[in-house]
Amino acid sequence: MKKTYKILLSLVITGAVFTSCHDDLNVDPSIDPDSFTEENVFATAEDAKGALAKLYASLALTGQSGPAGQPDITGIDEGTSQYSRMLFNLNELTTDNAVIGWGDPGLPNLHEMSWDASNDFSTAMYYRLAQEVSFCNSFISNAEQLTENPEVATYIAEARFLRAFAYFNLIDFYGDVPLVTAVSTELPLQNSRTEIFLFVEAELLEIQDQLKESQANEYGRVDRVAAWALLSKLYLNAEVWTGEQLYTEAVTYANKVIQSSYSINTTDANQNGNAYDELFLADNNSNGAQNEFIFALNFDGNQSRTYGGTTFLIHAAIGGNMDPAVYGVNGGWDGIRTTSALVSKFASSISASNGDGYPVAWNDGRAMFHTDGQAYEINTIANTFTDGYAVSKFKNVDSQGNPGSDAGGEFTDTDLPLIRLAEIYLTYAEAVVRGGAGGDVNTAASLINQLRSRAYGNSSGNIAAGDVTLNFILDERARELYWEGQRRTDLIRYGYYTGTSYLWPFKGGVKNGTSVDNYRVLFPLPSNILSINSNLTQNTGY
Incomplete structure (x- = not known):
């Protein structure tokens, strides 16, 4: 299944499905830079499936010619513009989890927490997500002409999930952004964070039964469990994003995920006493880790190359x-x-x-x-x-120590989970401790102990229900999920990202850490977007 998905990606990047170019960053989220709005672009369901691959590929890859050349987004190094690389930059480099030694303009500002509205990295992330919304809108418009085919209806539901996922990111990073659901050349108005939160919620609730059942889809494509998982994440952050506590809803949808067919990987294929590391190896599509991955980006050292x-x-x-x-x-x-x-x-x-x-x-x-x-x-x-x-968490070797498929050793086969079951265990626990109904702390402790038993190889690290506190869960999320693009969002939810409640090395650009103004919980809207669209208002502090 992974091979089939990656062949689709390779078709996209070589232009066999359609070609794409994003001439510059000076476009708004409603303008589709692609040819995929042409009439009759989807003559068959197979055409639609090929184009659907581009929606997934837009998060994994960066353009039409492999790792470099014909980028979807210009104005920034192409490899840097890849979604998960920017997710790392914005959600890990700006926290206690990571620093980087390179001096690329705008990059040191991330771990120093001193970025401005012209920062290349926060700007490129905005455009990457806006492009994903645009691609999804165009796909949905075209695919709706083929809805007599039930498989195409599933493709549309997947596109709506990916659009909701893009907006989940947009309100996390930027707050109030335009809500655009159809291809248009008009400059969009700005919507509130709450309005877009409600849109994402409504979309996921509507498509949950239109997506395939748990693990019934091809590897790398989402099913209804992904919708439940994203809902649980959305509800966990609702108090920060909308001011409304929705922890009961977070428990409800985390429970649905936990009761699905997905399972925590406990396979220790390389016999090193650590099943956790199997999640981040080159064969994590087949070594047992795939059963934990609810939504992942697929990479192949030969067929889907990127410097992200x-x-x-x-x-x-x-x-x-x-x-x-x-x-x-x-x-x-x-x-x-x-x-x-x-x-x-x-x-x-x-x-x-x-x-x-x-x-x-x-x-x-x-x-x-x-x-x-x-x-x-x-x-x-x-x-x-x-x-x-x-x-040393991520490696391009398989469970037997063999290197990935790229004989040159440049590009990797290791897939990257964006949502995995272990995270949802911790979401359940946090929502319960924050007062969500429908769960209990004993179950939370049991779920956490599954993760800790895997990590320790035995029960020596197990905890009691009384140990399940909010700060313990935050630290456990750090231990389980570091470098997977979660940390900034977690620290904001706990009130530790800005201010003096929690200092870490080089927070605020000071060796021992210093207070950072609260407006840093949001990134600025890109300055060039504001110069184009007078309907938009910049975030406070920028």
Whole structure:
């Protein structure tokens, strides 16, 4: 199934389905830059399926010629513009989870939390998401001409999910944005965060039964469980985004996910006593991890190449004395590593320390850090990869240690989960502790212990129901989900992202961390968007 999906992606990027170009960043979300609005573009259901692949590919890839050339978005390095790479930049680099040593304009501002409305990375993310909305709108309009085919009706439901997912991201990052559901050349009005929240909710509720049943779709395509999972995430953040507590609803939909056919991966195919690492290997589409992945981006070192995705997460995390061959790639980019704040979340499971008293081994298998030659604390971020522990979580080798399919070792096969079942276990627990009805703390503890038993390889790390507090859950989310694009959203929900409640190394650009103004909980609307569309009002503080 993964092969079939990736062949569809390769058809898209070579132009066999249709071609795409996004001439510049100066477009608004209602303008579709693609040829896919042409009449009769979908003559058959098979045509529609090919075009549907572009909607998925728009999140995984960056253009029409593989890793570089004919980009969907210009004005920024093409590899940098890939969705999950920017998700890492905005949701991990701006937190305690990561720093980066590169000096690309606008990049140091992310971990310093000093970005402005012309920041290349927050701008490109806005356009990537707006483009996804545009692609989905165009697809839905064309596919509706073929609704006599029941399979096409499923394709439309998938497109509506992807559009809802894009808007979920837009209100998380930017707050009030235009709500556009049809292709138009008119400048859109600005909608409130609450209005778009309600739109996303309504879309997911309507399409849940139109999507295929749990795990009945091809790998890499969403089913109704993805709609339930995104609803649970939406409701968990409702109080921040709309001012209304919807934790009972978060429990309800998390429960539906938990009771589905998806399962936590416990397969230890490489016999190293750690089933957790199977989630982030090159064969995670088939080693058991796929049963935990509710929504994932598919990558293939030969058929779907990008300098974003896991190619970025693996190469950029290698430096110092790390051996790239161990990670299945041809070299490191000496870029991203973590702070002592993340490492300290594993303090209770330390099994060995170095001569300076810093941890170098842990009983918790999720503590996947390269410590040899690396300093525990960061003194200098720029051009000093050995300051801070490196992260060895993602690898381009399979469960038997074989490298990925790209013989050159440049591009990776490792798929990237955007939503996996473990996250929904933690969503359930948090919603229960925050007062959501329909669940209980004993079940929450049991679910968390499934994750911790996998991480420890036994029950030695298990907790009691009385340990399930909000701060414990936040730390457990850090341990389970670091570098998966969740951290900024989590810290905002807890009130720890700005201000002085929680400081981490180089927060606010200061070595020991400093207070950051509360308006930083939102990124600014891109300055060039505001110059085009006078209907839009900039976020406070920018």
